[in-house]
Amino acid sequence: xxxxxxxxxxxxxxxxxxxxxxxxxxxxxxxxxxxxxxxxxxxxxxxxxxxxxxxxxxxxxxxxxxxxxxxxxxxxxxxxxxxxxxxxxxxxxxxxxxxxxxxxxxxxxxxxxxxxxxxxxxxxxxxxxxxxxxxxxxxxxxxxxxxxxxxxxxxxxxxxxxxxxxxxxxxxxxxxxxxxxxxxxxxxxxxxxxxxxxxxxxxxxxxxxxxxxxxxxxxxxxxxxxxxxxxxxxxxxxxx
Numbered sequence: 001x002x003x004x005x006x007x008x009x010x011x012x013x014x015x016x017x018x019x020x021x022x023x024x025x026x027x028x029x030x031x032x033x034x035x036x037x038x039x040x041x042x043x044x045x046x047x048x049x050x051x052x053x054x055x056x057x058x059x060x061x062x063x064x065x066x067x068x069x070x071x072x073x074x075x076x077x078x079x080x081x082x083x084x085x086x087x088x089x090x091x092x093x094x095x096x097x098x099x100x101x102x103x104x105x106x107x108x109x110x111x112x113x114x115x116x117x118x119x120x121x122x123x124x125x126x127x128x129x130x131x132x133x134x135x136x137x138x139x140x141x142x143x144x145x146x147x148x149x150x151x152x153x154x155x156x157x158x159x160x161x162x163x164x165x166x167x168x169x170x171x172x173x174x175x176x177x178x179x180x181x182x183x184x185x186x187x188x189x190x191x192x193x194x195x196x197x198x199x200x201x202x203x204x205x206x207x208x209x210x211x212x213x214x215x216x217x218x219x220x221x222x223x224x225x226x227x228x229x230x231x232x233x234x235x236x237x238x239x240x
Contacts (some may be wrong), residue, residue: 004063007071022072029060030084037090051095052121059090059128065135081139091150092132100126100156101194104188105181108174116170119177126156130192131221137225151226154192158184159218183214192219196226 002023006018030034034057065088068080102122108114123197136149159165161180181187185207195215198208212220 001063004067007067018067019071022068022076026064026076026093028085029057029064030087032057032060034058035061035087035091037087037094054091055095055128056127058088058095058132061091062132062135069135069139076131081143081145085139085148086119089136092149093127095125095129101191102126102128102157102160105177106187108178111171111174114170114174114177116173119135119160119173122157123160127159127165127218129154129156130159130218134221134225137229147229151196151222151230152193154222154226156191158187158190158192158195158215161216180189180214183210185211192222192226195219196223199223200227222224 003018003021006014009015009018025190034054034081061084064146066077068084072080100122102119103115105114133149133154136147139145140147160177164173164176164180167176184190190211195211198204199212201208212223
């Protein structure tokens with residue numbers, strides 16, 4: 001985060017200092033054992049703590065891919081797209097997107113049933129996987145590379161509104177979720193993939209339209225990326 005902040009600084013000296021650290025930080029991040037593509041139960045037990053640590057390592061790897069691809073040298077950009085990104089995708093898949101689903105908040109009658117820590121952990125996982133999907137889309141759109149993740153792999157829950165993720169207390173978070181969930185038709189059955197499938201229908205009923213009115217910017221970016229990359233990839237195959 002410090003590196004990215006320096007890249008965005010209006011002071012050119014900060015920009016140059018950040019670039020001097022690009023490759024060193026990349027090496028440190030990708031040398032992390034939690035990014036071992038062959039990591040399995042024999043090495044680390046698949047407990048909540050282990051998954052949390054691997055998710056944090058995945059986030060660090062994502063940021064490295066991000067700043068190197070946009071601000072790095074030509075050789076760094078090529079290395080990210082040809083090698084490092086493979087690791088990012090492998091680790092993301094190992095976190096099992098199909099298990100990245102929230103509990104059905106519509107069934108919670110009071111705050112005592114709401115597990116705030118569980119919500120934060122799951123929302124963090126879902127958002128991380130979404131941002132990786134958006135990066136994959138950027139590679140396809142701007143670099144003409146085949147998509148590594150297709151939208152129909154995205155079987156995780158929709159991301160919750162930013163206000164719920166940024167809430168400072170469990171009470172505030174629960175209250176915001178209880179207001180938002182009823183605006184999402186069949187919330188407990190709605191994934192990013194199924195939402196795009198609905199969006200591609202020739203005619204949407206009122207209930208389906210309300211889904212896209214209330215789903216939020218990050219989810220909509222995922223929808224747009226799914227449509228754009230599918231179209232671009234089909235075009236690439238046609239002209240191959």
